[in-house]
Amino acid sequence: MQEAINLIDNREQSKLTYEQAISQLEKIVSRLESGDVSLDESVKLFQQGTELSRFCATQLAAVEHQISQLIVAPDGSVTETPFGTTDV
């Protein structure tokens, strides 16, 4: 939990993976639901949770749709071309 808070405090979200964010989010929610945190901390946890959930939602949308094939030439150079799904 402490670790989760630190990660957010340090604004290291760019390094955060989706599953790390989700697992922190789940910890924050169950902590908040347990009710044994002060009101101040509850508000803090809520803010962190909201930030993390926005981060997760952004990550879901951030994947860019693309299907390509990489052709490796004998000299090792790689050419990326769209891979048609209609002909397969």
Next chain:
Amino acid sequence: MNAPISVSELNRYVAAYLEQNENLNQVQVKGEISGLKAYPSGHLYFSIKDANASVSCVMFKSQVMKLRFKPVDGTAVIVTAKASVYDRDGKFQLYVNLMQADGLGDLYLAYEQLKSRLQAEGLFDPTHKLPVPRLPKAVGVVTSPAGAVIRDIIHVLSRRYPNFKLQLIPVQVQGDGSAASIAAAIDRFNILNTVDVLIVGRGGGSMEDLWAFNEEVVARSVFRSKIPVISAVGHETDFTICDFVADVRAATPSAAAELAMPVRAEEEAKIINIQARLRLALQKRSQLETQHLDSLINRPVLVQPLKIIEDKQKDLNFLLNLLSTAALSRLNVADRNLAIMAGKLDALSPLKVLSRGYSVVRDQTGQTIQSTAFVQKDDLIDVWLSDGILGCTVQQIKERKF
């Protein structure tokens, strides 16, 4: 009887005699390998034996290189060979062209051999398995561009995660050079580092068809890969070496695609649910706090803050009353006692005695004279009466007992 011939001539003659026999030219012999020696030249020397007999064999490097499995002592084999005599020492031996594993076959033997070797080396250890990321930014695929595999993967990914990103390195999945091309593609993905997870696979087929995925070069590249590898080779019942080394084994290419990407709608629903739980939990927390605050506000001390002072004031007044009552009665007693004492004192006062007609006689030093013994004639003495002092001179001393 002919003329004697040389040993060399004899050996050459026997060799030539044997070699013209078609049955011995291309003979298949089955037995167990024993006494195997591999020479630095690459040639193999060994015997094949059954329960009662054995025959020497030689297999030259060019043939040895075609072996898929590694022959060892005890391996049951079928060799295809030419029987002849080595003319240097007249030794009868088989020149082996082809060696196949007897029983389950070459491929199976090679598979078992590689599997136990790599297992012993730790390539299958769970400790080396990398976790597959829950949300890869891109999925890499190593398979044939034309097979059902890539089609199935794209189909499943489209259903689960409409905006998925996929990169394919097309490879040959069977035949000569296929293992090398698969291994190279895995290595290439690791160099490019553009994907977060790899699917390596092909559709079902015979053991021969799937063979590339049982080759060491593929196993090594999968093991080397820093990108987690999902192996999806053949059908659910086919287990290849690649499956064992991979971080995850999928039963089918579709299953591999399911392991690679989450269902976007499910993930979104999960996040919405978590956000709702966050709100609800905070709401509950603040409600609890409000209730607590309300109960505090309704405490008498906050509702009638002066009451406590009023109560104390009452107590104080009561005590003050008690105190003054007690003090007064104590004073009265003291007063009465004082009057009695004063009466007693008055009765005992020497002045009172003097007023009754007595007097006190003192010498010049102020000493009360209680006996005639303390005065002489002509002494000056003071006689104290109730209203004054008489200065007198002693004229005469008369002793008298009263």
